[in-house]
Amino acid sequence: MPCFAINTKLGTGMIDSIGGPVRVNNFLSTLNLKPVNSKSLKNMERRAGVFVEAVANTSTRKAATDAFNTEMEEIGEAESAEALKSMGQMIDDLGVCPLPDSLVASGKLLNVIPSSSLDLDISFESDDTIDDQQQNNASTPRQTLSTPISDDSPKTPCNPTHLEKRVLQTPRAPSRSEKFKKKVDKVKGKKVVKLSYPCKTRRGMSAAADTAWHKRGFDSLTSHTFFMSKAKYGRKVIKSVVRHRTCGTCNWWRRNRPRMPVRKHRCVCNHIGSAKLMECKSGVQGVKELSDEGTPIEIIEGDGDTTMLSHIKSDLNMTLKKRYDRNHIVKNIGKNLYSLKKISKSVIQHIQKCIKYAFAKNQGDKTGMEENLRAIIPHQFGDHSSCHSRFCGFKWKPEEKYVHRSLPYKASLKDDSLRSQLEKIFEPIVNNAEQLADLGSSQQCEHANREVTLRAPKSLHYGNSESLDFRVAATAAFINEGRNSRKYITQTYVL
Ligand SMILES: [Zn+2]
Numbered sequence: 001m002p003c004f005a006i007n008t009k010l011g012t013g014m015i016d017s018i019g020g021p022v023r024v025n026n027f028l029s030t031l032n033l034k035p036v037n038s039k040s041l042k043n044m045e046r047r048a049g050v051f052v053e054a055v056a057n058t059s060t061r062k063a064a065t066d067a068f069n070t071e072m073e074e075i076g077e078a079e080s081a082e083a084l085k086s087m088g089q090m091i092d093d094l095g096v097c098p099l100p101d102s103l104v105a106s107g108k109l110l111n112v113i114p115s116s117s118l119d120l121d122i123s124f125e126s127d128d129t130i131d132d133q134q135q136n137n138a139s140t141p142r143q144t145l146s147t148p149i150s151d152d153s154p155k156t157p158c159n160p161t162h163l164e165k166r167v168l169q170t171p172r173a174p175s176r177s178e179k180f181k182k183k184v185d186k187v188k189g190k191k192v193v194k195l196s197y198p199c200k201t202r203r204g205m206s207a208a209a210d211t212a213w214h215k216r217g218f219d220s221l222t223s224h225t226f227f228m229s230k231a232k233y234g235r236k237v238i239k240s241v242v243r244h245r246t247c248g249t250c251n252w253w254r255r256n257r258p259r260m261p262v263r264k265h266r267c268v269c270n271h272i273g274s275a276k277l278m279e280c281k282s283g284v285q286g287v288k289e290l291s292d293e294g295t296p297i298e299i300i301e302g303d304g305d306t307t308m309l310s311h312i313k314s315d316l317n318m319t320l321k322k323r324y325d326r327n328h329i330v331k332n333i334g335k336n337l338y339s340l341k342k343i344s345k346s347v348i349q350h351i352q353k354c355i356k357y358a359f360a361k362n363q364g365d366k367t368g369m370e371e372n373l374r375a376i377i378p379h380q381f382g383d384h385s386s387c388h389s390r391f392c393g394f395k396w397k398p399e400e401k402y403v404h405r406s407l408p409y410k411a412s413l414k415d416d417s418l419r420s421q422l423e424k425i426f427e428p429i430v431n432n433a434e435q436l437a438d439l440g441s442s443q444q445c446e447h448a449n450r451e452v453t454l455r456a457p458k459s460l461h462y463g464n465s466e467s468l469d470f471r472v473a474a475t476a477a478f479i480n481e482g483r484n485s486r487k488y489i490t491q492t493y494v495l
C-alpha cells in the first residue's frame, strides 16, 4: 500500500522513537504545523505495529536458529576432538583406528598407508553447494525459517503468516559475520571435510533471560522478558514475551457499558495473578515456544531467582540448568556486607573487587575457586596462611614489604569479631564454589531493558493496549538488525 506509506512510516516513527499521539502533536506544534487527530495517529500506529511485530518475529526466530545451530556444532566438534584423542593410533584422514584388542601388526599396517593418497580435501565449485552440504550434515535438527505457507491464506496486512512471508522475501544485505565467512571460504578455495559427529551430551542451547517491570516495586501492571543468546553468538534477542494484567478496552466497556458484550478488539490481558508471578509465567511461555520452534534451551543464565526453574519443571516437566549472573552475585554479597553496618563503603568495594577477580580467574576450576574465595577475608586481616602466590601479592613477592593499597591507611583490618562475622557471610559462598566456577552473564538483557525504556518510558503507561507489545518488538528488531530494522519494516510494507 504505497499511498499510505508515509502515514505508516510515521506510525513506525511513533513506535520506534517519537512516542504516542500526544508527543507527535507536540512535535508538530513546535514546527508550526496543524495537529493530527489522535485517533488517526493511533490507527497509523496500529497499522505500522503489525509490520514491526512481523519483522521482529522473523528476526528473533532467525537469531534463535543461528545461535542454536552454532552452539550445537561447537559442542559436537569439541566432543569429536575429545573422542579422537582417546582413540589412540588414529589415522586422521581415514577416520579409522585399530581396535584395542587387535593385533599389533594390523596397527602397523594402517600406519604404512601414505596419508597423501588419502587426502580428503575436496574443492567445491560454488559456495552454495558448501552451504547445502553443511545444512544436510547438520548435527542437530534444524528449524527452517520458511514455514510452509499455504497460498490460499488471505493476503491482508493483518495476517501475520502472510506478513512473515513478505519479510522473508525482502532483500537483505549480508550481515558482517556472513560476509566474513564467505571471505574465508574464498581465500581457502577448498573446503576440508571435518570429522564431526552429532552432539551427544547436550540437547539445548544456553540463553540469558531477564524480566523487567515497567514500574518500580511489585505492583506493576506489565512486564517484558527477553531471552538472549550468549555474547559468543551475537547477543541477540531470541524470544521476547510481554505480559499485561489489564486491558484498556475491556476495562472501558466494563465501566461504561456493563452487561453488554465487549466490542471486538485485540485483547492484551494475558496474566492473572501477582506481578512477581509474571516473571515465572513469561519464562515458562518463552521456554515452551522456543522448544516448539525446534530450538530448545537447556541452560538459563540469569539472576539468583530459581522460582522460574521450578515453574518450568512443574508446568512443562523440563529440567533446566541454571547459571548465575556474576554481577548479581557480587551485588548480593555487597548487600549483606552493607547490612553489617561495621565496615566502610571503600572496604566493601574493595572486597567486591576481590570477589570479581576470583570469579574471573577461576572459571571452570572448582578447587581454585574455593581456595581463592576462602582466602579473601583472612587476607584482608593480614593472615596469608591460606593464600596462594597466584592471587596474593604477599606470597608472590615475599622479599618486598606488602601493603594493602585499597584498604584505609594501607593497613590490614583488625577486629576479631568483625572477622568472624565476615567469615560467616562468606561461608555459604565458599561452599557454593562449584556453582560459582561456572558463571554466566545476563548483562545483554540489562542493555535490552534500557532500550525498552527509551521506547516506553516508565513514567508513561503503554500497557493498556498493544502499544507496549509493538515497542518491545521494535526493541528486539533494533537489537538484532541495528538501524537496518527500520529499513526492513519500510521495505516490507512497500512490497
Ligand atoms: Zn480486552
Ligand SMILES: [Zn+2]
Binding pocket: 379, 383, 384, 387, 388, 392, 393, 394, 395
Ligand atoms: Zn594474602
